[in-house]
Amino acid sequence: MSTIFAPSTAPGKAGVAVIRISGARAGEILTILSKKSLPEPRKAVLRHLYTPKTGEIIDNALVLWFPAPHSFTGEDVVELHIHGSRAIQQILLGSLSEQHGLRPAEGGEFTRRAFENGRMDLTQVEGLADLIDADTARQHAQAVRQLSGGLSALLTEWRLELIQLLAHMEAYIDFPDEDLPAELEQEIQEKVRRLRDKVGTYLHDRRGEMIRRGIQVAILGAPNAGKSSLLNWLARREVAIVSHIAGTTRDILEVQLDIDGIAVTVSDTAGLRESSDSIEQEGIRRAKARAGESDLTILLFSAETFPQIDKETAAQKGPHALQVVSKIDLNAGAEPSLPKGFIPLSTHAAITDAFMQALTKELRALAGVDNDILFTRERHRAALTECHTELEACLQSRGREAPIELSSEHIRRAAQAIARIIGTIDTEEILDVLFGSFCIGK
Structure with missing residues (x-):
């Protein structure tokens, strides 16, 4: 396998740039560049780097040597921490490209080698991708848990249970004339039922995907209810045009926000x-469609017409909704008499505390507890669905006293579905897509 190299830091001028080299020739290349023997493993040392052709100094660099298998990729790895000028990077990368057996890395190739060498499984690779892309504290925390193996440990435990169960069942396949002992039959059904219920609980929990992509929030209301003003206030900038003319907003406007460490996409919609x-x-059609797609809706009712409720807006109330009476400063008598469940708001008069408390509380409820192990991708959900279906089919087959071979096949398929999430089978197509999303040098 070729020895690969690439910058691990962003392109352009910077205080420091990091060049990573991985493969069988990594250590040899370091000795060529530094004109010295290899340093102590995993210890940063200061070395001059020289161009192999002319012997001219490239830079005074901090270098690290990670011999296999104790490295990120599981191969011999060298990291060169150099000054981040474009000239230094170009000269060093040019010198590396001239070495026999070296080539520039493709996107995500370092991580792919780590996966192929058993340094991480597929869920951890996805955790690393999410960590790199994390914009908020909750996205960061979730990615760290997944990268650290939290999801992998749960799936491995489930798969081990299934394999042990399969072993017990297949022990009787060689003896087709013998019935399963009653106690073993009961044990099989109890274990399958318990695992089916566990999988079902996670299957119906979409918090991981929600945190990863951002919670979708739609602002809805009649024309001139204050939707655009609320969007601008939340964004702390002029995102939407605010006008007294009804129907100014015709299309959906979106803004990405970090609210209490949670990624949120807020949409302003047509009146x-x-x-x-x-x-x-x-x-209006798009506004209603967005309401149906959103995790949370903010229903605005203008205090100018309150307590009369706009029926078009009220009809969009879903399982997670905040009912807000906007422009409360224009109706001085409305705030004290608001019915339960209605929140006063005026972005103009800074009457916003109750609204922000309610919004933050709802977002926290949707995001859930910060240390939960969560599934984060649609492919996870598809595999979990398959696993749950096979476990249910196994229980049904035992209920009608079907041949043990049929029941064991359902267990085998359930175990394979779990294995696909971890990445031990059927991974090539997934890997091509996933690693293609990584930057060069990762």
């Missing part, structure tokens, strides 16, 4: 009302 304008009708 909900009856309209003969075809363009406005399309905007």
Whole structure:
């Protein structure tokens, strides 16, 4: 296998740049560049680096040597911490490209080698990708748990249970004329039922995907209810045009926010009302569609017309919704008499505390406890669904006293579904997509 190299830091000028080399020739290349023997493993040392052709000094660098298998990739690895000027990086990368057996790494190739050498499983690779992409504290915490093996440990435990169960069942396949002992039959059904219920609990929990992509929040209300003003206030900048003219917003405007460490995408939508304008009708259709796709809806009712409730807006109330009476400063008598479940708000008069407390509370409830092990991708959900289906089929087959071979096949398929999440089988297509999303040098 070729020895590969690439910058591990972002391109361009910086205080420090890191060049990573991995493969059988990594140690030899370090001795060529530094004109010295290899340093003590995993200990940073200061070395001059020289161009192999001319012997000119490239830079004074901090170098680290990680012999296999105790490295990120499981191969011999060298890291060169150099000054981050473009010239130094270009000269060093040019010198490396001239060495026999070395080539530039492809996107994600270092991580792919780590996976192929058993340094991490597929869920940990995904955790690393999420860690690199994390924008908020909750995304960071979730990615660290997954990279540290939390999800992998849970799946490995489930798979081991299934394999042990399969071994017990297949022990009787060679003796087709013998019935399963009653106690073993009961044990099999209890274990399968318990694991099916565990998988089902995780299958219906979408918090991991929600945290990873960001919680989707839609602001809905009649024209001039204050939707655009609320979006601008949340974003702390002028995202949407605010006008007294009804129907200004025709399309959906989105802004990505970090609220209490949680990634949130807030959408401003067209005002909900009856309209003969075809363009406005399309905007209203999109607003309602976005409401159906959102994890949380903010329903705005203007204090100017309260307590009269806009029926178009009220109809969009879903399982997670905040009912907000906006422009509360324009109706001085409304705030003390608001019915239970309605929150006062005025971005103009800074009456925002109750709204932010309610919004943060709802987002925390959707995101859940910070240290939970969560599934984070649609492929996880597809495999869990398959596992759950096979476990249910196994229970049904035992209930009708089907041949043990049929029941054991359901268990085998359930174990294979779990193995696909970890990455021990059927991974090539997944790997191509996943590693293609990594930057060069990772």
